[in-house]
Amino acid sequence: MSTLLFRYVPGNSFLHMLDPRVKITAMLVASISIFMSSTFREMAAILLVFYLLLLISSVSPRVVFGSLRPMLIFLALIFTLQLFLTGGDPLFSLMGLDATYQGLVKGSLLILRFILLLMFASLLTATTSPSMMTAGIERMLRPLPSRKFGISSFDLATMMFLSLHFVPLLYESFNHLRDSQISRGLDAKKNPARALYSLSVPMIRTAFSSAEDVAVAMESRCYQGHHRSSLHEPQLRKKDLLSLLFFAIVMLLVI
Amino acid sequence: MSIVVRDVNFRYNPGTSLERTALEDVSLSIGRGEFVLIGGAIGSGKSTLIRHFNGLLRPCSGQVTVDGMQASEKKVRSRVGMLFQFPRQQLFGRTVFEELAFGPKNFGLRGPEIEKQVHYALELLGLGKDISAESPLRLSGGQKRLVAIAGVLACRPEYLVLDEPLSGLDAENKSLLISALRLLNSNGITIIVVSHRVSDMLSLADHVYWLDRGRLVFSGTPAEYAGHGSLPLPEITCLMKELRTRGFDVRGDIFDTDEAFREISRMLGPKRVTGATEQ
Numbered sequence: 001m002s003t004l005l006f007r008y009v010p011g012n013s014f015l016h017m018l019d020p021r022v023k024i025t026a027m028l029v030a031s032i033s034i035f036m037s038s039t040f041r042e043m044a045a046i047l048l049v050f051y052l053l054l055l056i057s058s059v060s061p062r063v064v065f066g067s068l069r070p071m072l073i074f075l076a077l078i079f080t081l082q083l084f085l086t087g088g089d090p091l092f093s094l095m096g097l098d099a100t101y102q103g104l105v106k107g108s109l110l111i112l113r114f115i116l117l118l119m120f121a122s123l124l125t126a127t128t129s130p131s132m133m134t135a136g137i138e139r140m141l142r143p144l145p146s147r148k149f150g151i152s153s154f155d156l157a158t159m160m161f162l163s164l165h166f167v168p169l170l171y172e173s174f175n176h177l178r179d180s181q182i183s184r185g186l187d188a189k190k191n192p193a194r195a196l197y198s199l200s201v202p203m204i205r206t207a208f209s210s211a212e213d214v215a216v217a218m219e220s221r222c223y224q225g226h227h228r229s230s231l232h233e234p235q236l237r238k239k240d241l242l243s244l245l246f247f248a249i250v251m252l253l254v255i
Numbered sequence: 256m257s258i259v260v261r262d263v264n265f266r267y268n269p270g271t272s273l274e275r276t277a278l279e280d281v282s283l284s285i286g287r288g289e290f291v292l293i294g295g296a297i298g299s300g301k302s303t304l305i306r307h308f309n310g311l312l313r314p315c316s317g318q319v320t321v322d323g324m325q326a327s328e329k330k331v332r333s334r335v336g337m338l339f340q341f342p343r344q345q346l347f348g349r350t351v352f353e354e355l356a357f358g359p360k361n362f363g364l365r366g367p368e369i370e371k372q373v374h375y376a377l378e379l380l381g382l383g384k385d386i387s388a389e390s391p392l393r394l395s396g397g398q399k400r401l402v403a404i405a406g407v408l409a410c411r412p413e414y415l416v417l418d419e420p421l422s423g424l425d426a427e428n429k430s431l432l433i434s435a436l437r438l439l440n441s442n443g444i445t446i447i448v449v450s451h452r453v454s455d456m457l458s459l460a461d462h463v464y465w466l467d468r469g470r471l472v473f474s475g476t477p478a479e480y481a482g483h484g485s486l487p488l489p490e491i492t493c494l495m496k497e498l499r500t501r502g503f504d505v506r507g508d509i510f511d512t513d514e515a516f517r518e519i520s521r522m523l524g525p526k527r528v529t530g531a532t533e534q
Contacts, residue, residue: 007273009272060270062268180337181357182311183338183407184336184357184361184406184407185332185333185361187361191361197347198347202344202345205344
C-alpha cells in the first residue's frame with residue numbers, strides 16, 4: 001500500500017533547498033492571501049502562482065491532487081450546504097430547498113479556498129523533509145515564552161511533527177481497515193451508519209494504540225523535550241530571505 | 256472453477272516520482288478446494304496480488320476472474336473472504352456474535368439466517384457457542400485471530416485468503432490456526448495463504464507460488480519447491496536434505512518435524528528410537 005497524502009518527495013529543486021522557516025512563513029502568507037481573496041480572478045492568479053511553484057519544485061501534480069482526494073466528501077458537503085442555505089436568486093429546488101445563484105458563487109469560492117490551502121500545504125510537505133520541518137518549526141517557536149507554561153519549543157515542534165507524520169500513517173491504517181470491512185460486504189453508500197461505526201471504532205483504537213506505542217518508543221530512547229540537537233541545522237541564507245520577500249510581494253500584488 | 260490471474264501488471268502512484276511497480280506480468284490459476292501458498296520477501300507484491308482477488312485493487316493491465324466472473328464484480332466479494340495482516344485491528348463488535356453477524360448483515364441476510372451463519376462459522380473453527388456473548392477485545396491474541404477468521408467465514412466464502420496469518424502468534428496459537436485451516440480446507444474451502452515465511456505451511460500446501468520484486472518466479476508443488484535450490488526452505492527440510500546427501504536413506508521433501516521424526520524412525524528402525532516426541 002502506498003499513499004500520496006502529504007508525502008515528502010525527495011528532490012534537489014530550488015524549493016527543496018530553501019530553509020524550512022522560509023517555506024512555513026510563505027505558507028502562512030499564502031494562507032492569508034487565500035482567505036483575503038474574494039473573486040474568482042484573484043483565486044485564478046493564486047492558482048497560477050501555485051502552478052509556477054509546482055513547476056519549480058519538480059513535484060508531480062498527482063502528489064498534490066492525491067492529498068485532495070480524501071477531502072472530497074468534506075468539500076462536497078461544504079459546497080452543498082452553501083448552495084442550499086444561502087439566500088438569493090433561486091436556480092433549482094430539491095426536496096423543498098432552493099439552490100441559489102449566490103449560494104453557488106459562495107460555495108465555489110469557499111471550496112476553492114480550501115483546495116488552494118490544501119495544495120499549498122501539500123507542496124510544503126512534499127518539498128520539506130519531516131526532520132527539516134521539525135527543526136524549522138522549533139526554531140520559529142523558540143522565541144515564544146512557552147516555557148513559562150511548562151512547554152518547550154522542542155515539545156511543540158515534536159507534537160506538530162508527529163501530527164503531520166501520523167496523517168499518512170492513519171490514512172494507510174484507514175485504507176487497510178476499509179479493505180477488511182469491504183471484504184466482509186460493507187457498502188458505505190447503502191448503509192453509511194454501519195460503515196461509520198465499523199470504521200470509526202477500530203480506527204480510534206488504532207490511533208490511540210499507535211500514539212501510545214510512539215510515546216513508549218520515544219521515552220525508551222531517552223526523549224526529553226527540554227533541549228534536543230538537530231540532525232539538520234537549518235541555515236537562513238540571503239537567497240532564502242529574498243525568496244520569501246519576492247513571494248510575499250507577488251501574493252500582495254495578486255490580491 | 257477457479258481464480259485465474261492473467262498477465263496482471265500493477266503500479267502504485269503511476270505518473271508520479273513515487274511510482275512503484277508492484278506486479279509485473281503475473282499469471283496464475285488457483286483451483287477449487289486447493290491449499291495454495293503465495294510466498295515472497297516483504298515488498299515482493301504478495302499483498303497487492305491478493306487485493307486483486309476480490310476487486311479491492313484493479314490491475315493496470317491484465318485480467319483477474321473468479322469462477323468466470325470479473326473480480327471487480329460485487330458478487331465476488333461474498334465468494335472470496337479476505338483476512339488481512341493484524342486482523343484483530345478490524346474487530347469492533349460489542350460481542351463476538353455481533354462481530355460475526357457483520358458480514359451476513361452486509362450481504363442482506365436476516366434474523367435466523369444470520370444466526371445460522373454465525374453458528375456455522377463458530378462450529379467450523381471449533382469455537383464454542385459460549386464465546387459468542389464475550390467481547391472480542393477481551394480474548395487472547397490467538398482467539399482474536401480465530402474470531403476474525405470466523406467473521407469472514409460467516410459470509411460462507413468459497414475462497415479464504417489470509418495475509419500473513421501466523422505473524423505475531425506463539426507456537427500454541429500457530430498450531431491452533433494451522434489445524435483450523437486444515438479443517439476448513441477439508442470442508443472444501445479453498446485456502447490461499449500469503450506469507451514471507453512459507454515453511455510453517457508447506458506440508459499443507461497443494462501448490463506454491465513465489466514472487467520476487469513483483470514477478471512470479473516459481474510455481475509448483477511443495478516437492479518441486481523443495482528441489483528448486485534457491486528458495487528458502489524450512490530448517491527441517493534442510494536437515495533432511497543434508498542427511499540424504501550424506502548417504503542416509505531418507506526423503507528430502509519433508510516439511511514438518513513430525514513427519515521427519517517418522518522418517519528417521521523408519522530409517523533407524525523402531526528399536527533404535529527412544530524418548531519419542533511425537534504428539
